[in-house]
Amino acid sequence: MNASLAVSTVIFALRSSGRFGGDEGERALWLPLVRRIREPYDGMWALPGGPLGDDEGLAESATATLERTTGLAPRYLEQLYAFGDPHRSGDTAPGEETGRAVGRVVSVVYWALVGEEEARAARVGQNVRWFRAEELPRLAFDHNLIVEYALWRLRNKVEYSRIASAFLGDTFTLAQLREVHEAVRGQVLDPANFRRQVEATGALVDTGEVLTGVRHRPPRLYRYNTTVDLADQGPLGRAAQQ
Template sequence: MTKRRFDGLAPGEGASPDRYDPVRFERQNVTVDLVIFTVRDRTLKLLLIERGEPPYQGSWALPGGFVRKDESLEDSARRELLEETGVRDIYLEQLYTFGDPGRDPRTRVITVAYFAIIASDRQVLHASADATDARWFSVTGLPRLAFDHERIVDYAIERLRNKLEYTTVGFQLLPEQFTLTELQNVYEIILGKQLDKRNFRKKILSLAIIQETGETKMDGVHRPARLYRFSDAKFMLLKEKGILFPF
């Protein structure tokens, strides 16, 4: 039976930080990786960057980077997000932590994955601010990804789909004002199936989470659509009645 130990520190660390056993308790490389979603051209897209160096040189990978010494994990993710996209104050959520030895061929790297959502009107992606290329890819047409990033992406998409059903994450993909058809499109795109217009509207309106703005959206040639916005918070859990499970 091994001796029980829980310090939150390597042995001896509390007293003198340099005396930890470098073999068994070597500190770890910790990164954050981001799966950044948006909707454009009626498809769900996510942001990838092209790797400039080996390994996986020339492959596409999730944006991310090292967790710095004195920032929280979420701060770290928000910093990376800002660096990659120039966007702040958007929905961000921790996804899962991937730490298999061997997921990076060079050395052991533990990565805390986050997923983020950028509203369709805020994709101000400064096309390639430096050497590496950054692009939006449709989730249905992703290239081969570096490391275990495919697994991370799969997990993120699954989580997004699930959360659509009992939260208002879906709304994060839309501008502040939106039409019910636009909202329905977001749901259809992410769930990958058609929804009934009447049932969808009935359900959303029954939840009393949006309100009319009084304005309409003239797309030019057709009947103008009413614009709505959220009643309360930007993100909420829908207790009690789920949201769109049945669809």
């Protein structure tokens, strides 16, 4: 019989390493992993996922995994890649990846972004733990490679699309948006030039409100033009396809 199909999801959140309630602190990318409770790779950490349901779409399955693992809904979701190498389990013995199927598994992997606010209150299940994306232990299967690839895609895409706003709330200041870019891209950006660049895209909408309570000049609050997709997916975005 054919290989069996699983859907896994790389879930990214931006978290301040500082205490709760504090607006400040070093922001870094985190992601939730689940501990395996069967062979192969028993006891190791792995990406959340599961077998594809009989009448379930691929993106739908990724969303369900996200909800099951964190209780959250994605602010951005995109297919990453399909991994199907016959020996990707790294083991010569046939392994099960989903906890149910046996034998060869092809994984369609998605990556998701969740909001910073929601991520603070994310449910933490029994065998779920959040890790810094840059400091992962050795994961089950080829999941280290998958996370690396997802990080690469995220970092590329944040430069030429609007997905950075997925980490933020509906309204945000330009400094907040810039800090997301800085955290993901790993470099400091000139506030003046950053402002002009995002303003030049024409996608920013001035809400007319300002953020008060800060001990300096109150920054304006912006919103993104929601009639436009966060990222151009070409024909896939224009169709109702996913």
